């Protein structure tokens with residue numbers, strides 16, 4: 081299957097209803113492939129992130145080519161591929177973190193809900209307040225655990241009971257029991273796995289719509305990794321999670337959808353995880369997954 | 375083949391020559407030792423001239439050797455052998471107290487000579503009121519939009535400091551309708567005694583960190599108690615000081631706030647948090663007790679001490695034509711005032727420029743051009759800055775020569791490139807992951823800077839600035855260029871009064887007044903004081919830097 085097949089043939093016209101405050105695009109992302117193989121899952125999924133012909137250059141070097149894909153809401157979408165194929169670059173397109181890189185240039189359309197985030201009137205800072213991000217290396221601030229989690233609440237001027245929100249976020253990040261007696265201590269005193277869960281708590285505290293994770297477990301030991309994986313599974317009940325990983329088993333374990341990028345910045349195949357790992361259409365994907373290269 | 379190889383290893387692996395490496399290593403060691411030895415000899419030589427330990431009676435030396443040196447060495451040696459952490463703690467306590475003493479001297483000079491406590495008190499209150507208003511507004515940040523909050527805060531500051539219509543009105547020659555908070559206090563019919571004013575200001579400034587420290591170790595309640603106790607100590611010192619030790623109430627309050635409180639807080643804090651190291655507190659006790667015991671013994675036995683030139687008289691009298699009466703007081707005060715001016719000018723400008731260049735400036739040709747030039751400016755000889763100061767401030771702006779303002783501004787220009795470079799270094803050392811994390815949360819550049827970059831870079835910025843100030847305090851050439859008087863017989867008390875500084879005073883003793891006495895005694899004494907002040911400043915920078923490195 082070539083990627084043209086995956087371009088969205090059946091997008092319904094965006095709901096113009098102003099009361100739809102979620103601003104989500106109701107679409108049927110079940111293209112041919114899924115209809116054929118996974119009948120049970122061809123229910124109408126809501127697309128929350130949609131890329132249309134996204135191209136990215138770093139100076140003269142093209143890092144992403146014509147990426148077109150639709151990320152369903154409240155699902156875990158994994159992006160796999162050999163290193164340097166542009167997974168992180170794509171992730172950074174979604175919350176426009178690429179704007180920080182002087183050399184980067186993005187073309188194409190990328191919708192969050194029904195809004196193209198590359199429209200001129202989009203404030204990237206406001207956008208990032210609706211998209212949480214977790215990085216490869218745990219990066220808590222040198223502040224107390226409490227202040228780390230409350231960071232988003234403070235800078236985004238979110239009112240309400242901060243204590244309650246902090247507690248709730250830490251519980252969701254499966255960290256509360258370990259740190260509830262040391263909220264005043266520095267986030268840097270935690271172990272690597274705890275730090276990463278703290279970062280996840282920090283990301284979900286302001287209640288974003290989408291959470292981006294860039295190889296969140298690659299710096300962690302197996303035990304910490306499996307904790308993070310369990311956590312991602314639970315998060316998908318309330319959030320849309322887009323996770324980059326170069327660990328294929330991990331992608332297979334935790335994701336509902338998988339996007340395979342290959343060298344040169346192409347999105348070679350995108351579909352249900354099960355299908356990708358059991359019966360990929362593309363030969364190069366098959367080679368990659370069976371470990372022939374990459 | 376492989377077995378053959380393995381067999382040949384049986385004879386050993388052979389030798390690789392390291393002769394050149396070893397020679398190189400010892401050459402490096404020799405260079406290091408040479409440098410250190412020369413420096414040490416120089417310092418000993420100067421200190422010998424200044425303090426003249428050999429003029430003391432043998433009995434004096436023996437007494438102090440027995441009461442002070444021997445017990446201290448024994449305690450120190452025991453600690454070094456059994457509990458290195460304890461030794462560090464003891465040394466740190468002692469160092470903190472000594473540095474605190476030096477600084478309280480400086481602060482006391484300011485309140486005694488330059489800044490009447492009432493003026494200080496009035497302006498502190500006049501600042502505190504609008505700050506409280508601003509904080510109050512900040513808490514209601516959700517109800518009131520930023521622009522009105524900003525306007526209200528500005529208005530509060532203006533009213534409190536200048537009244538209405540204030541300085542703007544005085545240009546239009548409007549009568550003053552509402553007096554400012556500062557004037558209200560300055561012209562109040564009854565004001566608290568000067569030591570109460572200082573207790574309420576300096577004392578509170580010193581007690582607040584004590585309270586915060588205590589509540590960080592323990593809980594809020596302990597913090598409050600500790601803060602109250604600290605304030606009570608300061609207030610009590612104003613009564614105890616004059617009655618018992620014979621120090622006036624103002625220096626007593628300053629001494630308690632700047633030297634006693636921080637040391638006491640550190641001692642109590644570490645005694646609670648670092649139980650194994652606690653034993654190290656014996657060291658300062660032994661040293662202080664030894665010094666006191668020695669003093670008493672020497673007094674009763676009638677042994678004469680050394681005829682040191684660095685004595686109370688030297689530190690507190692003005693310059694005089696005869697070396698024996700000459701003192702460094704105006705120069706010490708001048709150096710302090712210059713330092714304050716330099717810090718006030720170079721810190722905001724330097725840190726501001728560094729922040730702009732690191733965080734905002736686009737990476738283009740102009741920025742790189744500026745970069746290169748800042749580095750070059752850091753290497754320009756100081757005499758050139760003196761010339762610049764003369765041309766800019768005196769000739770162009772019509773200031774009179776040799777004032778604190780002109781001197782401070784010139785020295786500020788001199789260290790500005792260093793402040794900028796070291797601040798940029800500190801800002802750049804904030805890991806980019808921290809910034810990424812903040813931006814990823816939807817923080818603006820300003821929020822990222824305020825919440826993440828600055829708190830993290832601040833110790834580094836402070837360290838760099840203090841070291842740069844250390845350079846400014848030792849400069850002579852720029853001061854000569856801007857026409858600072860070589861010697862000062864009286865005290866500089868305003869920004870527009872003539873100022874001398876320690877290195878300039880020493881220089882003039884060594885040149886214009888070069889009688890033997892001046893040359894051999896007063897100059898070394900001046901150098902010893904200058905170096906002591908420098909070391910005190912740098913020690914703060916070093917402590918800060920060590921703390922900072924431990925945290926990263």
Ligand SMILES: Nc1ncnc2c1ncn2[C@@H]1O[C@H](COP(=O)(O)OP(=O)(O)O)[C@@H](O)[C@H]1O
Nearest residue numbers: 138143162163164165166167168169170181183
């Ligand atoms: N900041 C950058 N500046 C220039 N080139 C970059 C930058 N970041 C990534 N690239 C290039 O873009 C390509 C994709 O990188 P990346 O998105 O990090 O890949 P992945 O996350 O899949 O390993 C690589 O060739 C990389 O060299």
Ligand SMILES: [Mg+2]
Nearest residue numbers: 167168169294
């Ligand atoms: Mg990557």
